[in-house]
Amino acid sequence: MMNRRINWLGLAAGITTLIMLAVSFYLPWWQLTIGENLFKINASPVYTNFGLFGAQFTIPLIWALNLITILTFTACGVVMLLYSLLPTEPYAKELLGFSYRKPLYTVVSFAVVLIIIILVAGHFGLNIPLMGSATVTLPGTSSMGVTISALVSGNFQLSFWLAIIAAALCIAARLYHSHVAKPSITPETAVTPVNTAPINA
């Protein structure tokens, strides 16, 4: 019976990507809460929305970008699973090339955009914490005799950590590919030829 080769790291990467996608529908990657849920930002490449006084809304452009990410992650997860089961096929490298980079690019892009937004907000006097809580005072209000401050907390959620794991597994699957795709040595070629020449006494 022929042994079927499987890229186990790729299999884990595909499954983790699809699980992360499912979790991201319910948990944002990063959440910012102002006051007691007075204003909330649920940031995620999969589902970004805003909450104001308990009412939720999203921006259509962000919704479309989220849909692109959902479709990308779905395609990546499925193609990575397909590749993992067929790593020795001639088209395996194309399947792997399509699926292994995108989760990493998405995680890095999300983190970079988030950091840029926080730096820009800080430039305007709004020091939003990336992780943890802080009391933020609204800039420009003290001059009018009114000071508004609120407890602001920012936190990365489980889905973000799952995305990092998925991206890492995708990279590991790519590194493991050369090991899995290496042509196997058949028993015939492995046997050392025996000298069958007659021994002259």
Added chain:
Amino acid sequence: MNKVKFALTLLSIAIIVGPIAGLLYVYRDNVVGIVLPPQVKSLLSGNGSGGSQFSQDLSNFNSPQSGEQLQYNPDTGAISYPFNFTNPLTTQISFDQMSAEVVGGNGVPLGNVSIPATTIAPGANVIINATGNLNENTVSQLAAQNSGASKLNISLENVNFDVGGVKVHINQISNVGSIPTG
């Protein structure tokens, strides 16, 4: 280019172009709506014409209204200032703390007022009673300085309140009412 690579490239393009094309088609008559949802538009314009429950909620937001006159008992120094407030939102609002210093017309401190922690249910109208005590001697002295005036205008200073975790500090609210001096 082999067939698999071609198919995957097509898939990548379709994934990106599909949602963007769909969005542009849906918002073809309202391009601004792509970046400005009705809720944000109604917030910026300051009216509730967005059509959603959210915009209606926000447009119905009125600041607390003074329902009755400020009441003061010159014998005990007790002061109460009732005002009513309607919560137009679909979520409850909690006033966790409110306190202020009561001062006379020329900034002389007379006493303090505060309200207890109050939670207002969605759509409910409540009368919130700010109560406190004024120093009767200071009130009498101030009245005497004002040629025996029967009423004394008061203001609030260092008004602090905490609504839903947001702390607001107002340095001064002038002429909130007048109290009888005797």
